[in-house]
Amino acid sequence: MRHILLALAVALGLAAPALAAPPDRTLRIGLREDPDTLDPTLTGSYVGRIVLAGMCDKLFDYDTKLDIVPQLATGYTYKDPTHLILHLRPGVLFQDGEKMDAQAVKYTLTRDLTMPRSLRKGQINDIQSIEVIDPLTVELVLKAPNSALLAQLAGRPGIMLAPKVAEKEGKDFGLHPVCAGPFRFVQRVPQQKIVLERFKRYWDAKAIHFDKVEYIPIVNSAITVDNLKAGTLDLAEYVVPTDVPLVKQDPKLRIAMDTSLAYNGITFNTGNGPAAKTAIGEHASLRRAFELGIDRTALIQVVYDGLYTPIAQANPPSSKFYIPSVVPPKRDIAAAKALIARSGVKTPIPVTLLVPNSPDLLQAAQVIQAMEQPAGFDVKIRAVEFASGMAAARSGDFQAYFIGWSGRADADGNMYSFLHSGYGFNYGHYDNPKVDALLDQAREAPTIAARKAVYAKIWTIVRQDMPGVYLWSPKNIVGLKKTLLGFRQVPDGIIRLQGMRFAK
Amino acid sequence: MQGPIGARLIQLLPTILLVSIIVFALQQLMPGDPAVLLAGDAAGDPHVVAQIRDQLLLNRPIWEQYLHWLFAALHGNLGYSWRLSSPVSALIAQKLPVTLQLSVMAFFFSVVIGVPAGVISAVKRGTAWDWLANAVGLFGLSIPTFWLGIVLILLVSVDLGWLPPSGYVPLAQDPLRSIATTLMPAFVLGNAIAAILMRHTRSAMLVALQQDYVRTARAKGLSERKVVLRHALRNALIPVVTLAGLQLGTLLSGAVLTEQVFDIPGIGKLVVDAVFNRDYPVIQGVVLVTGLLYVLINLATDVLYAVINPRLRGQ
Numbered sequence: 001m002r003h004i005l006l007a008l009a010v011a012l013g014l015a016a017p018a019l020a021a022p023p024d025r026t027l028r029i030g031l032r033e034d035p036d037t038l039d040p041t042l043t044g045s046y047v048g049r050i051v052l053a054g055m056c057d058k059l060f061d062y063d064t065k066l067d068i069v070p071q072l073a074t075g076y077t078y079k080d081p082t083h084l085i086l087h088l089r090p091g092v093l094f095q096d097g098e099k100m101d102a103q104a105v106k107y108t109l110t111r112d113l114t115m116p117r118s119l120r121k122g123q124i125n126d127i128q129s130i131e132v133i134d135p136l137t138v139e140l141v142l143k144a145p146n147s148a149l150l151a152q153l154a155g156r157p158g159i160m161l162a163p164k165v166a167e168k169e170g171k172d173f174g175l176h177p178v179c180a181g182p183f184r185f186v187q188r189v190p191q192q193k194i195v196l197e198r199f200k201r202y203w204d205a206k207a208i209h210f211d212k213v214e215y216i217p218i219v220n221s222a223i224t225v226d227n228l229k230a231g232t233l234d235l236a237e238y239v240v241p242t243d244v245p246l247v248k249q250d251p252k253l254r255i256a257m258d259t260s261l262a263y264n265g266i267t268f269n270t271g272n273g274p275a276a277k278t279a280i281g282e283h284a285s286l287r288r289a290f291e292l293g294i295d296r297t298a299l300i301q302v303v304y305d306g307l308y309t310p311i312a313q314a315n316p317p318s319s320k321f322y323i324p325s326v327v328p329p330k331r332d333i334a335a336a337k338a339l340i341a342r343s344g345v346k347t348p349i350p351v352t353l354l355v356p357n358s359p360d361l362l363q364a365a366q367v368i369q370a371m372e373q374p375a376g377f378d379v380k381i382r383a384v385e386f387a388s389g390m391a392a393a394r395s396g397d398f399q400a401y402f403i404g405w406s407g408r409a410d411a412d413g414n415m416y417s418f419l420h421s422g423y424g425f426n427y428g429h430y431d432n433p434k435v436d437a438l439l440d441q442a443r444e445a446p447t448i449a450a451r452k453a454v455y456a457k458i459w460t461i462v463r464q465d466m467p468g469v470y471l472w473s474p475k476n477i478v479g480l481k482k483t484l485l486g487f488r489q490v491p492d493g494i495i496r497l498q499g500m501r502f503a504k
Numbered sequence: 505m506q507g508p509i510g511a512r513l514i515q516l517l518p519t520i521l522l523v524s525i526i527v528f529a530l531q532q533l534m535p536g537d538p539a540v541l542l543a544g545d546a547a548g549d550p551h552v553v554a555q556i557r558d559q560l561l562l563n564r565p566i567w568e569q570y571l572h573w574l575f576a577a578l579h580g581n582l583g584y585s586w587r588l589s590s591p592v593s594a595l596i597a598q599k600l601p602v603t604l605q606l607s608v609m610a611f612f613f614s615v616v617i618g619v620p621a622g623v624i625s626a627v628k629r630g631t632a633w634d635w636l637a638n639a640v641g642l643f644g645l646s647i648p649t650f651w652l653g654i655v656l657i658l659l660v661s662v663d664l665g666w667l668p669p670s671g672y673v674p675l676a677q678d679p680l681r682s683i684a685t686t687l688m689p690a691f692v693l694g695n696a697i698a699a700i701l702m703r704h705t706r707s708a709m710l711v712a713l714q715q716d717y718v719r720t721a722r723a724k725g726l727s728e729r730k731v732v733l734r735h736a737l738r739n740a741l742i743p744v745v746t747l748a749g750l751q752l753g754t755l756l757s758g759a760v761l762t763e764q765v766f767d768i769p770g771i772g773k774l775v776v777d778a779v780f781n782r783d784y785p786v787i788q789g790v791v792l793v794t795g796l797l798y799v800l801i802n803l804a805t806d807v808l809y810a811v812i813n814p815r816l817r818g819q
Contacts, residue, residue: 034777043544121555219767223657384535387537390537394540423550424550
């Protein structure tokens with residue numbers, strides 16, 4: 001016994017210096033999946049944006065009201081609709097010590113426009129040339145007016161890269177990125193963690209209160225909650241709705257919940273190959289009847305504990321482009337039946353619904369299947385793995401497809417590729433020249449109000465054509481320790497580290 | 505002994521080549537366009553997708569893509585992960601030690617539990633010990649790995665707080681924490697193998713204990729302990745070693761589910777993510793390395809036969 005006590009005393013003695021050590025100022029953030037490459041020009045994943053926010057500041061950013069605010073730029077002026085002047089923040093350094101100036105902006109935007117496999121090219125393709133006026137002023141000359149461009153510069157194309165490093169590393173830049181953000185890249189072990197360390201010469205250093213940040217991808221949502229409860233995570237960027245009560249039960253944790261920009265819905269095949277030649281593909285009235293068969297509120301209650309928001313448009317209520325008059329109709333079986341009767345199509349009308357095989361979407365599909373049956377639709381569920389579903393959708397091998405989109409603050413990012421003919425997210429090949437023209441017109445409209453008026457016209461047409469049913473907008477549900485203070489929730493779901501700190 | 509080993513080593517090359525061809529063909533059959541997945545939220549722009557397809561040679565015939573990969577592989581270049589923009593060889597070098605550590609620990613658990621349980625069960629046939637060992641074996645065989653994993657996480661990590669619920673710390677960084685992070689997954693992974701080993705050891709021991717040489721050993725007056733351990737077990741171990749060797753290979757490639765549940769960033773998790781993201785170079789590279797390991801483990805098993813049973817030496 002004496003030996004055991006002695007051993008304990010020794011162990012405690014060894015532990016004493018650790019107990020006396022300064023508090024660990026490492027923030028551990030759980031991600032729902034492992035990001036792809038960390039090269040801002042090449043990345044295409046949502047969680048990648050979260051990690052980049054820790055390392056890389058952008059020319060502009062969004063505040064909690066989704067207003068565009070200066071970050072690496074201090075402001076902008078339009079000389080005319082095709083000449084955008086950017087004023088840069090003085091005294092900003094990249095993490096390798098290079099100056100963030102007009103040349104760096106020119107270098108980065110040129111890289112985005114010319115690098116093979118660049119995923120940014122399509123977002124800023126309207127830039128014809130980039131002129132350096134002086135070290136802190138850049139002029140972007142546009143091919144045509146584009147109101148969505150500023151929003152793009154508040155996204156990944158607005159991330160500025162250290163030119164010397166980017167030039168030297170080429171396609172390997174994503175292995176050790178260098179930007180002008182609050183934390184510099186230290187290490188990445190794919191599927192395990194991404195480690196960042198505080199950049200002491202960050203231009204807004206006073207807003208940073210951590211020494212290190214670790215991003216830890218955990219795919220299983222239950223394990224994410226376990227890690228939060230066990231204290232091995234300080235913050236989980238996403239908690240599934242059904243796990244919210246588990247987090248709330250824990251006295252050390254809290255839930256931060258806010259509207260998001262994302263949406264989910266069903267898109268119909270109206271023109272993509274032979275599979276479009278179905279009753280639901282050919283009759284807009286049947287698609288409207290299909291919508292009337294769905295009770296969105298009940299659906300959300302069953303699958304998402306009532307936490308998500310019913311919608312009938314691509315821009316959720318949090319968006320500046322939300323049209324309040326476009327609201328989801330109530331479930332109306334009689335009206336649905338009347339529409340079907342007028343179409344002359346015999347019931348039950350078969351509809352095969354292609355669903356990515358995630359548990360919540362499958363459950364939602366089953367609820368829809370049950371809801372549509374009284375209206376006269378015989379919904380069959382075809383569950384497929386995500387990539388296979390996307391391949392089927394693109395090749396036209398579907399009648400109806402459950403889609404989800406992470407959402408953008410600017411309406412263009414939520415609508416253009418989805419509703420314009422010839423674009424990749426328009427899986428059903430919906431083709432209405434009036435809608436195409438209006439989408440192009442919205443890009444050129446100078447103000448949000450003017451653009452909103454154009455989008456209202458689009459929704460009037462789209463509600464009639466019904467190429468898809470918009471169902472719900474998820475919430476950004478973040479689980480975090482109560483001792484973590486200063487967390488600002490922005491509808492884009494990106495975790496901004498400025499101002500966050502541990503309670504003393 | 506050099507002859508058979510040399511022959512097996514020569515067989516290794518066509519085996520691996522065949523595996524690489526089959527995997528290359530199979531991954532082409534998987535639905536899903538890698539270019540679309542890589543484009544992510546930029547896939548709405550058809551020009552972006554077309555450019556990626558062009559860059560990754562996805563527009564070329566399959567045989568040309570394969571030869572391109574094979575030529576590079578023969579020069580020691582397994583290519584770049586399309587998704588992570590990282591060399592495949594570096595990814596494998598990073599992940600393989602993790603899976604090896606997990607597999608070796610799981611193997612240790614399975615042998616330490618399975619073989620003694622099998623021996624006791626056979627020696628004490630028909631007693632409560634036999635019944636208990638069989639019940640434990642049945643439990644190990646029938647319980648799903650993912651369920652056991654989640655239950656253990658809830659019990660050991662969340663409720664008791666004894667071990668971390670998931671994640672991994674490299675052995676070189678902090679040996680104690682490394683073992684702490686892999687203890688539960690290794691137990692879960694080893695559990696099912698232990699049950700298999702237990703049942704095979706029991707059968708083999710039951711046969712061995714009825715052999716003439718065992719009777720002779722007993723007649724010579726040897727203690728029961730020596731009879732069981734030195735005479736019966738040594739002979740019974742030959743089929744068990746074969747099985748254990750195969751199971752070690754299975755552990756290496758089969759840790760997929762356990763790595764998912766415990767978020768262990770090993771080779772299994774790497775290949776699962778690669779499949780979901782259609783990251784062909786990673787799939788191809790991992791299969792190549794796993795196949796190579798599998799063949800080498802089988803070879804090592806053959807060598808081990810001879811060590812255990814001198815009669816097999818020279819064959």
